[in-house]
Amino acid sequence: MKRVIGSLVSLTGPGTALQELLYGFIMALIFVYAARFGLLTFNSVQEYALVQIGMIATWGTIDGIIFYYIAMCD
Amino acid sequence: MEREARISGLLDGFSSTPLDVLPDKDKRDICESILDRQLESDEEAWADRKDMIWNLVGCILISLLTLVPILLPTFLMDDFMLSLRVASILSSIVLFFVGFFMAPHLGSNRWITGFTMLGMSLIISIVATFTGG
Numbered sequence: 001m002k003r004v005i006g007s008l009v010s011l012t013g014p015g016t017a018l019q020e021l022l023y024g025f026i027m028a029l030i031f032v033y034a035a036r037f038g039l040l041t042f043n044s045v046q047e048y049a050l051v052q053i054g055m056i057a058t059w060g061t062i063d064g065i066i067f068y069y070i071a072m073c074d
Numbered sequence: 075m076e077r078e079a080r081i082s083g084l085l086d087g088f089s090s091t092p093l094d095v096l097p098d099k100d101k102r103d104i105c106e107s108i109l110d111r112q113l114e115s116d117e118e119a120w121a122d123r124k125d126m127i128w129n130l131v132g133c134i135l136i137s138l139l140t141l142v143p144i145l146l147p148t149f150l151m152d153d154f155m156l157s158l159r160v161a162s163i164l165s166s167i168v169l170f171f172v173g174f175f176m177a178p179h180l181g182s183n184r185w186i187t188g189f190t191m192l193g194m195s196l197i198i199s200i201v202a203t204f205t206g207g
Contacts, residue, residue: 013129014176017136018180021139022169024140024141025199032158032162034203036155037204048154052141056138060135068126072126
């Protein structure tokens with residue numbers, strides 16, 4: 001497990017890994033709190049999971065593409 | 075590309091850097107000397123690009139990893155609201171330990187980084203929930 005996480009962090013570097021984790025948790029927690037405080041309602045667990053996965057995958061991809069193009073520009 | 079156009083591109087690239095304090099002639103000399111040096115080979119450029127692609131994949135995978143403590147309680151528990159509460163507590167614990175174990179890489183204190191990660195993410199996510207994300 002430690003080796004898997006180590007190799008994942010080595011792909012991006014510790015700074016970017018930390019940033020992605022922080023962004024990911026903050027975005028996911030927004031939906032958690034919105035559901036807890038009744039601002040969002042979900043008809044099923046699957047719907048809730050789909051919203052979380054879709055949002056995280058979208059933002060992870062956007063971040064990755066932006067970093068790729070910034071590196072290309074440099 | 076013409077040499078003059080390359081120099082112009084380099085000069086643009088160096089704008090808003092410490093090179094701005096140098097006279098124009100010195101800046102031009104620096105650009106000329108860069109162009110006279112051996113540039114990286116196609117293989118080295120491809121290796122750099124491959125690293126960038128792995129960086130992209132890493133960003134997506136690390137982001138998806140954050141879903142484990144968020145979604146796991148939801149699938150394991152019958153009470154949805156209770157699972158949300160457990161998910162937020164689990165996320166807080168994970169965030170603290172992420173900061174705690176990443177601190178040496180960042181050259182900062184373990185406890186301060188852990189509590190900073192925990193506090194910052196909780197405050198931002200609660201504020202963002204009520205202000206529309």
